[in-house]
Amino acid sequence: MAKRKQAVRIGLGLAAIALAGSIAHAFGQTPDSRGGPVPGAAPGEQEEQAFFRSNRFTMPEPARADVPKTTIGQGYARIGENAGLELYMDQTTYAIAVKNKATGYVWSSQPDSKTMRGEDLNEDWLNAMQSPFLFDYFQEGDATPASGNYRSQHGKALSAKPVPGGMDVTYALPDLGISLTVRTVLDDQGLVVSVPNDAIAEKGSGRLASVQPYPFLGSVRQADVPGYLFIPDGSGALIRFRDQQSRFDEPYVGEIYGSDVATTGFGFANAVSYPVFGIVHGAGQNALMGVVEQGKANAEIVAYPSGVNTNYYWVSPRFKIRSAYFQPTSQSMGGINTFTKARTEGDKSTRYVFLSGREADYAGMAAAYRAYLRRGGQLPERPAAAASDTDRDVPVEIDFLGGDVEPGLIGRHVLKLTSFEEAKAILEDLRKQGVTRVTAVLKGWNSGGLNGARPAKPSFAGELGGRSGFEALRDYAAAQGIALSLETDYTDLLKGSPRTNVRTDAARMITDRLVEYPFVSKFVSSLYKDLNGYFLRPQSALRLAKDDFGVFREDGLTSLALNGTGSTLFSDYGGKTPLTRTDAMGTYGKLLEEAGKQSLRLLVNRPNDYMLKGASAYLGMPLESSQFMYATDTVPFVEMVLHGVVDYYAKDANHQADPAEDVLRMIEYGAYPSFVITKEPSWKLQNTPSSDQFSTAYGDWAPEIKRRYDLANEALKPVQGAYMTGREVPEYGVVKVSYSNGAAVWVNYTGQDYRSGAVAVKARGFAVTGGGEP
Missing domain, CATH: 2.60.40 (Immunoglobulin-like)
Structure with missing residues (x-):
C-alpha cells in the first residue's frame, strides 16, 4: 500500500482543528442561533441531541425567512440577456449584477455600499469589495507574493468593448506594468466570467501570481440573508450564515486536484476532486452554483466565512498564474526562493448557474451539476438496466489482498496472504451464505506482490498459484456472475521495477529533481526506509497501459481497478517540453479511451471529474467532510450527483470506529459496502508495507460481510x-x-x-x- 496516503503530511494540527470544530458544534461552544439547550429534552437526550448538532451531520433547515429584496443599482446598464437572465454592468466601477427574470431577484458582485460603510472595514478590504478582481503578484527578484486589487493598485480601465452577450473590459495596473481582460457574458446556460490568457500583458516589474474575478458575487454580511456557502470538501460541506461568528485565522482553500508536487513539492493540500461551489440566499428561494471550466488544473476554491478579516461570507475560484518554489543550488540543499517564469496554461473561466424555487439548495446544485457533466459528456453512459432493474441484489466490494513483500534472510520475498484458490473458496462461502452479488478486486496479484514492483507487470505471483490458479479463479467468477478485477496503478513507480527506468520514466520537478517520496510512512514500518517512491510520467503510464490492456483482455479479464491514477495529477518537467497538468489530464483521457477500445470496465478509486466518463464504478467514496471549525454541516453532494449514474462503494469497513453509525451513514449516502480481506490472520502483515491493515482475516469478518450486505439490500435495493x-x-x-x-x-x-x-x-x-x- 503506497504510503503516499501522506501520514506525515496530513498534519495532526489540522486534524485537531477539525476535531475541535466537531466538538465545539456538538457541545454548543460555537455561537449559533440553533445552539444551546434542547427544549424539553431529558438530561440523557440533551447530550445525544447536542451530538447531532455536530458538523459531522446536517442540520434541519431553519424556518423559512424571506430574503430581502434586491434591485439593480443606479449607474448599471444592461449588457447581456438570455431567456431567463439579464446581465448588467456598472459603467464606473465595472461591478456586475444578474437579474432572474422570473423572480426579479438580483445577484450583485459588489456588497451594498451602505452596509460596507457601516462595517468599519479597513481601506484594503473596502477597496477589495469594490474591485472587479483581486490578484496576487510577484516583483522581479522577490519570490514572496503580495496581494492587491484593482482599486488599491490605482487600476484603470483601458477599454470596454461589447461582445455577444456581454462585455470585454481591459484593465491596466500601471504601477506594476500589468494589464488583463475580464470577459463577462451570458450564454444560454448561464453567466461565464473569464480571463483570456492571450490578453494578459506584463511589461513592467510585476508578474501575476493569481487572479480572482468578481470574488464577492453573492457575498453576504453575517446573517443579513438566510442561507449558506457550499464547498466541495469531502462529500460536501456547508457554511451557514450567522450573526455571531468566531474569529478564524484562515479561509477554506480547496486545491482542485490537489497541489502540483512537480512545482511546489509535497505538503498538505486540501484536495478537491470536483471544481464546483455554491451560495444559497434562502433555501428554496435563490441559489447560484459556480463551476470552474477552463484553467481548473491550476485553480483553487476559496471560501471566507464571516470572521476571517471581515464579517462577510464569500466564495470564489482563485486561478493560479505562477507559483513560488525553492530552487536548490547545491547538494547540501542550499538554494534560492524563486517563482515560475511561464504563466500557467490556457484561459481561466467560471460558469455560474442560477437556481430558484425548489432547486435553490445544495440538492438542486447537485442536480444542476449532474446535468452540466452530462451535457459535457463527462459521465458514463447509464446502463439500460440500471434505470429499472431493482430486482437484483446490491453489490458488495471484496478486496482480496493477495501477497505483499516482507524481509527475509536474503532480501525480500512475497508473503502469501490470500492465494487464488483461497479467494475462490471465500467467494464460494459467501455465495452459500446468500451474498450473491460481489465486486471482487484482487490486490497484490502480481509477481512481486502489492508493493514489490510498481507498476505491476501482467504476470501472476507463483506464491498465489500462478497463471493456472488465476485462470481457475477467473473462470469460477465468470460462471457465478462475479465481477472480477485486478487492481493496477499507473501513478506509483518503485525503483527496481523491471518495466521502467527511474531516470527516464519518473516525473521531474521544475528544479529537474525527480518527484521522490518515502513510499512507506515511518508510522507504519521502519523496515522499508530504502523503499522510495516516484511518480510515473503520464506518457509512460499511457504506454504501459496500452500494452497491459491488450494482455489483460487476452487473459479473459473484462474489468480493472485503477488506484492512484484517477486521483493524482501533476506536471512533468522532464524532457525537452514540460507536460502541464492540463496535458496530463488529456493523457489520462487517452488511457480511458484505450480501455474502451479493449472493452475493459474501469473501477476507479476516488476519481477526479475528468476520469468519471471512463468509470464503471467509484471506489472509496468519501462519506464525510473534513469538519473544519467554520463548516456547519456535512452533506452528500457528490453522492447526489452520482447516484443512479455509477455504482459507488464506501471505504472499507475494516477500520471504522463506530460500525453502527457507519452502516447508517453508508445507507443514507446510498453507498455500497466494501471490505479488505485476507485468508491469513492479520498479524502476518506486521512486517509488510501493509501493516496498517490490522484486521483483515476473512474468518473474523464473514459474519459482518453478511450482515452489512443484507442491510444494504434492504435499504438500497429499492433505489x-x-x-x-x-x-x-x-x-x-x-x-x-x-x-x-x-x-x-x-x-x-x-x-x-x-x-x-x-x-x-x-x-x-x-x-x-x-x-x-x-
Whole structure:
C-alpha cells in the first residue's frame, strides 16, 4: 500500500482543528442561533441531541425567512440577456449584477455600499469589495507574493468593448506594468466570467501570481440573508450564515486536484476532486452554483466565512498564474526562493448557474451539476438496466489482498496472504451464505506482490498459484456472475521495477529533481526506509497501459481497478517540453479511451471529474467532510450527483470506529459496502508495507460481510438506478432521502424511535417508503 496516503503530511494540527470544530458544534461552544439547550429534552437526550448538532451531520433547515429584496443599482446598464437572465454592468466601477427574470431577484458582485460603510472595514478590504478582481503578484527578484486589487493598485480601465452577450473590459495596473481582460457574458446556460490568457500583458516589474474575478458575487454580511456557502470538501460541506461568528485565522482553500508536487513539492493540500461551489440566499428561494471550466488544473476554491478579516461570507475560484518554489543550488540543499517564469496554461473561466424555487439548495446544485457533466459528456453512459432493474441484489466490494513483500534472510520475498484458490473458496462461502452479488478486486496479484514492483507487470505471483490458479479463479467468477478485477496503478513507480527506468520514466520537478517520496510512512514500518517512491510520467503510464490492456483482455479479464491514477495529477518537467497538468489530464483521457477500445470496465478509486466518463464504478467514496471549525454541516453532494449514474462503494469497513453509525451513514449516502480481506490472520502483515491493515482475516469478518450486505439490500435495493432528488432533516439526527422513483430512505441516528405520520423509524435504524419506476 503506497504510503503516499501522506501520514506525515496530513498534519495532526489540522486534524485537531477539525476535531475541535466537531466538538465545539456538538457541545454548543460555537455561537449559533440553533445552539444551546434542547427544549424539553431529558438530561440523557440533551447530550445525544447536542451530538447531532455536530458538523459531522446536517442540520434541519431553519424556518423559512424571506430574503430581502434586491434591485439593480443606479449607474448599471444592461449588457447581456438570455431567456431567463439579464446581465448588467456598472459603467464606473465595472461591478456586475444578474437579474432572474422570473423572480426579479438580483445577484450583485459588489456588497451594498451602505452596509460596507457601516462595517468599519479597513481601506484594503473596502477597496477589495469594490474591485472587479483581486490578484496576487510577484516583483522581479522577490519570490514572496503580495496581494492587491484593482482599486488599491490605482487600476484603470483601458477599454470596454461589447461582445455577444456581454462585455470585454481591459484593465491596466500601471504601477506594476500589468494589464488583463475580464470577459463577462451570458450564454444560454448561464453567466461565464473569464480571463483570456492571450490578453494578459506584463511589461513592467510585476508578474501575476493569481487572479480572482468578481470574488464577492453573492457575498453576504453575517446573517443579513438566510442561507449558506457550499464547498466541495469531502462529500460536501456547508457554511451557514450567522450573526455571531468566531474569529478564524484562515479561509477554506480547496486545491482542485490537489497541489502540483512537480512545482511546489509535497505538503498538505486540501484536495478537491470536483471544481464546483455554491451560495444559497434562502433555501428554496435563490441559489447560484459556480463551476470552474477552463484553467481548473491550476485553480483553487476559496471560501471566507464571516470572521476571517471581515464579517462577510464569500466564495470564489482563485486561478493560479505562477507559483513560488525553492530552487536548490547545491547538494547540501542550499538554494534560492524563486517563482515560475511561464504563466500557467490556457484561459481561466467560471460558469455560474442560477437556481430558484425548489432547486435553490445544495440538492438542486447537485442536480444542476449532474446535468452540466452530462451535457459535457463527462459521465458514463447509464446502463439500460440500471434505470429499472431493482430486482437484483446490491453489490458488495471484496478486496482480496493477495501477497505483499516482507524481509527475509536474503532480501525480500512475497508473503502469501490470500492465494487464488483461497479467494475462490471465500467467494464460494459467501455465495452459500446468500451474498450473491460481489465486486471482487484482487490486490497484490502480481509477481512481486502489492508493493514489490510498481507498476505491476501482467504476470501472476507463483506464491498465489500462478497463471493456472488465476485462470481457475477467473473462470469460477465468470460462471457465478462475479465481477472480477485486478487492481493496477499507473501513478506509483518503485525503483527496481523491471518495466521502467527511474531516470527516464519518473516525473521531474521544475528544479529537474525527480518527484521522490518515502513510499512507506515511518508510522507504519521502519523496515522499508530504502523503499522510495516516484511518480510515473503520464506518457509512460499511457504506454504501459496500452500494452497491459491488450494482455489483460487476452487473459479473459473484462474489468480493472485503477488506484492512484484517477486521483493524482501533476506536471512533468522532464524532457525537452514540460507536460502541464492540463496535458496530463488529456493523457489520462487517452488511457480511458484505450480501455474502451479493449472493452475493459474501469473501477476507479476516488476519481477526479475528468476520469468519471471512463468509470464503471467509484471506489472509496468519501462519506464525510473534513469538519473544519467554520463548516456547519456535512452533506452528500457528490453522492447526489452520482447516484443512479455509477455504482459507488464506501471505504472499507475494516477500520471504522463506530460500525453502527457507519452502516447508517453508508445507507443514507446510498453507498455500497466494501471490505479488505485476507485468508491469513492479520498479524502476518506486521512486517509488510501493509501493516496498517490490522484486521483483515476473512474468518473474523464473514459474519459482518453478511450482515452489512443484507442491510444494504434492504435499504438500497429499492433505489438502484434512481437519482437522489431531495434530502430533508426533520429533526437532528433524522434524515429523509428522496429518489426519482418515488422511494424514500429514512435514517435515524438517534437513540429514540422516530415517527412522522405513518412513517416509523426505529432508534439507530432505517426505513424505506414508497417506490416505483425511476
